[in-house]
Amino acid sequence: MEHKCFTAECLWILLRSMVMSLIEKRASVYSVICSIEQCDTPAKEAVRRMEEFVKAGNGHFKILYTQTDGEHDHFGGGETGEHLSIALDSASQEIAAWKEGHIQSRIQDLVREDASWNGLTELALVHAREQPANSTYLLIKVNMILLEWTTKGCTRKQVKEKLQQPPSSLQDCYDEAIGTIKKESRTWVLIALRWIACAVRPLRPAELAVAVALSEISGLAQRGDGGESKDMSGIKDMIRRDILGDMRHCMAPLIKVENNRVCFIHPTFEDFLLTHKPIPGHSKTGKSKDKERDVDCQILEQCLQYLKHVGPLALSSIHSDAIQHFLPNRLRIWLGDIRDSPLA
Structure with missing residues (x-):
């Protein structure tokens, strides 16, 4: 369980x-x-x-x-x-043993996939023990997930260097996770993460795929690359059939699926995304209120476009497993926010 x-x-x-x-x-x-x-x-x-x-x-x-x-x-x-x-108590002997046990177990798994990890367990444990005694079990767990991603294709020397510089906080881990998203996929992956974090309820994979396509086609229209923003009929050709598989090829595996619902491996990653608001197309995370307001307004505009244009197309144009009904949920919350907003 x-x-x-x-x-x-x-x-x-x-x-x-x-x-x-x-x-x-x-x-x-x-x-x-x-x-x-x-x-x-x-x-x-x-x-x-x-x-x-x-x-x-x-x-x-x-x-x-x-x-x-x-x-x-x-x-x-x-x-x-x-x-x-x-x-x-993160500093207790029991949790220290849990941390070391998790490191040993994960490295055993990694050795089966990549011989570069063979014999590096003790090195990983030594540097983990140098961390502050109150560092959390979650930090160790997320760091091991990140190491599995960032050391793919690395030499043994490069793996050792990564082990010698463990992150000191969850924010460091999540910053690196965002920073190591593959460049060619960065924009749509950040859009997907934003939708997962902002959804009023966990999205199904098919819903997430349409939400990302909706954001992408809206972005093309705003840049003048896709015709009028109201022309949404092309969305059916932009829906990824295996969006989660595509994301696993592009970023560290910090998302999971439970009961056909997409969520993060831990709520702290959602908190990080909502606080730091990484912007698609930018290499650094942004915290300005203007950027935050722009992102929220863009999502709201996409919800309205969906209700006006994509909804009627769903039954006839979109594959049956991607019929969407999720955006009205978010609208119920955002409409109240906008009425209270200084922009209203």
């Missing part, structure tokens, strides 16, 4: 069943929870209920909560005063 998202109701049912099974079988398990911001109950109440499951498990059930802002470190075990914090 790695990397799964649950509603609050499903989570509590799952935890209760797991604890009962563990007690019966006298087994032990760790459950790693990355985020609880989306629970129906407040975060504090969710943590309190999780602690009850930890106590009920009599040592067989342990939860590691990977959010490292310290917000929930103080929650304890009730009247006895026993401290049963489930917040993950």
